[in-house]
Amino acid sequence: MWYNMTMNIKKFLDKPFRLMALIGSIYLITMILMNVFTDFFYELSVMPFSRTVSYSAEGVALVLCVLSFFFYTHHSIYYIALETLAFSYLYTGRVYTALFITAILFFLLMTENRLASKVRLSVYLALEVAKMIFVIPYGVRSFFEYIGITLFSLATIGCINLLFRHAYEKKDSGEINLDDYKFTDRQIDCIKETVVNNTTIKALAITHNVSESAIKKDLAHIYSVLGIDGKADLKALFIGYKFD
Structure with a gap:
């Protein structure tokens, strides 16, 4: 029985996007319940309808995470969930949380080499420019701080990714012996x-x-x-x- 349970857990962990979708769903359910039943609302938004936008985005992201759990080979579903949350957090004033989500998304895209094509890279850059526009209402300091931290994070993640790719390429070529x-x-x-x-x-x-x-x-x-x-x-x- 213990062996079967261990094997089932191993099989589950072998599907990282399913695991991420599960954890993301738990997080979103927790946030929604806290907002609804304890008035846990800490948005710093200067934008209208921030509460509605926050609830709607969390609801959409939750649905996408659930779909990603069952259709874990379609990674784009999870990416859309992350982008939805990032835009929502920027709209409601949670700039640093949005930066964290953006960094996670970029790391996943780099790991899967999703930005190799010009079309995907163009779409990604367009979305990043749109995020920067969302920061403008929060002042010049927040705008430039967001740009600076974003560039720093993306450069760091990109270098780490190149480092590991270089190592794996050597390993796969049979050089490491x-x-x-x-x-x-x-x-x-x-x-x-x-x-x-x-x-x-x-x-x-x-x-x-x-x-x-x-x-x-x-x-x-x-x-x-x-x-x-x-x-x-x-x-x-x-x-x-x-x-x-």
Whole structure:
């Protein structure tokens, strides 16, 4: 019984958009109930009908999340739910919440390489420009702050995505095999401990009875040979790698 339950949970977790849709539905139901029964209403909107817009958007997003749960292979449904919430939050004055939703959406789009085509990229940029327009009523400071944080978030997420794509491309091409490199036993252990246990330089130095500078030189050599820039790249590069 326990084994079957574990397998069912594993199968469920193998469908990330279904899991996200479930969590999103729980969140939206909670927000709607809090707004209706406890007057939990914290909008800072200067726009008319903000309460109506908020309830309507949360209701639409909830329906989309439910649909996304059952049709989890159609990821666009979930994307529309996120965009609906982002526009609603901007309209009702919750700028930072909208920024968070925008960052999540961009991360998902980048992960799935959804912005590769000119049409999709144009639509995405048009929606982002529309969001910026929604911020204008909240003043010049909020407008430029929104633009700045948005650009910073998108640049950061884009760089992280490129980093992991670069690592996976190397992994998929069959380049990642420790036997192909002339690493010393200590350097191999540094790779293993860093990737598997996130072991610090100080701990590695104590384990191997050498100075921290010696470990730093080992790591610098490893990064140079593998063509990566640091610890994050190293961990991404060896995801799923079976060390002896």
